[in-house]
Amino acid sequence: MKKKIKIALLGFGTVGKGIYYSLKNHPKRISKTIGFEIEVVSIVVKHLEKHQDFEDNKLITTDFETVIQNPEIDIVLEAIVGKEPAFSYLSQSIKAGKHIITANKEMFAHHGEELLELSQKHDVNIGFEATTAGGIPVINTIGKLFQFNEIKKITAILNGTSNYILTQMRVQKLPFNIALKQAQELGYAEADPTNDIEGYDSFYKLMILGQLIYGKQPDWSSVNREGIVNITAKEIEDYNLEDKRIKHIASLELQDNTLTASVKPVVISSEHPLYSIEGVENAVVIEGDVVGQITLSGPGAGAFPTASAMLEDLCLILQSERSTTSSPILAKAIL
Ligand SMILES: NC(=O)c1ccc[n+]([C@@H]2O[C@H](COP(=O)([O-])OP(=O)(O)OC[C@H]3O[C@@H](n4cnc5c(N)ncnc54)[C@H](OP(=O)(O)O)[C@@H]3O)[C@@H](O)[C@H]2O)c1
Secondary structure (H helix, E strand, O other): OOOEEEEEEEOOOHHHHHHHHHHHHOOOHHHHHOOOEEEEEEEEOOOHHHHOOOOOHHHEEOOOHHHHOOOOEEEEEEOOOOOOOHHHHHHHHHHOOOEEEEOOHHHHHHHHHHHHHHHHHOOOOEEOHHHOOOOOOHHHHHHHHOOOOOEEEEEEEOOHHHHHHHHHHHHOOOOHHHHHHHHHHOOOOOOOOHHHHOOHHHHHHHHHHHHHHHOOOOOHHHOEEOOOOOOOHHHHHHHHHOOEEEEEEEEEEEEOOEEEEEEEEEEEEOOOOOOOOOOOEEEEEEEEOOOEEEEEEEEOOOHHHHHHHHHHHHHHHHHHHHOOOOOHHHHHHOO
16 A cells, blocks of 8 residues: 555544544654555535635535545545435445445444445455444454453443433433533534434444444344433432432343343442443443453543544554554454
8 A cells, every 4th residue: 555545534524523633633643653644635525615614625525426536545434424325425435445434323333234245345444433432442342352252241321412411410400401401502412312312322333333243233123222301300319319320221232142232221329330420421341251341431422532433443444454464353343
């Protein structure tokens, strides 16, 4: 591979800007450690007019064809919302021989398997660390560092918005709708918060973990998905008096060859590893049959934590290009 790597960004919102400015703020970091210079050569958006004041607005386009038609673009980093056009854009990128990195959990939960198969066929890599638990390196930890262990169970807080709301309801004694409004004012919740508060966001992430760990997702219709909208401040307060907390927990377990999963509010006591995960933090408890229980925690969302996950994927792809043998992490990720 050549010394200068050209990349395209699909989406230039919270995450896309996080990637762009991380690269801009640390221009020599990748060339120093891995030996490749990185240049962003194209940024695909939906609304050109929103980006007129951007300092490098000559890079902005609404025409994805220009990415596909440009053989110099080696890697496509995608941070668009929703299944389409993200899936089509990434399929086309793979077919054009480009590596892809995505943060888009909804798209990847639906189409990850197809993209992984396609990437094998076209001999390119896929990074999807940012789809699950934002800045916490859970995908690569499981993919690379859990080769010998069998993972028996995952228990996790995968949505920072709902965890923030539950925390505020307990600490500030707020009703659900006021805590939600606060989350929206702080930019933690979308104007339409359905995906977060009804558990769809956690569900998608859990399905991606299922695919990674067990090579298959649980049957979606068998997953009990409950949101947090019916939890009252009084319930939270009553449990709090008993030193218990309600957490919105995603869990995945393999028992007798059957994969079971749920996303729902669970009452936990102070010994539980997720008890102290507060505010917008995420955490993933991994139970390996040899190692026992490990908890990874950290920022589950936000411009820079998510960009961090995507840029670490970028480094892994570049390392695998450099070493000619493919990276063990990404090889495992290609199921
Ligand atoms: N925000 C986080 O903390 C976070 C964390 C982990 C994963 N993610 C995932 O990352 C993705 C991006 O999230 P975000 O928060 O950055 O979203 P966002 O701020 O809403 O930005 C979305 C970007 O996608 C562009 N876009 C939308 N439809 C498009 C289309 N048809 N063609 C080209 N571009 C299109 C938008 O273009 P315009 O700017 O022109 O409207 C915008 O730049 C989502 O899949 C999300 O689930 C986000």
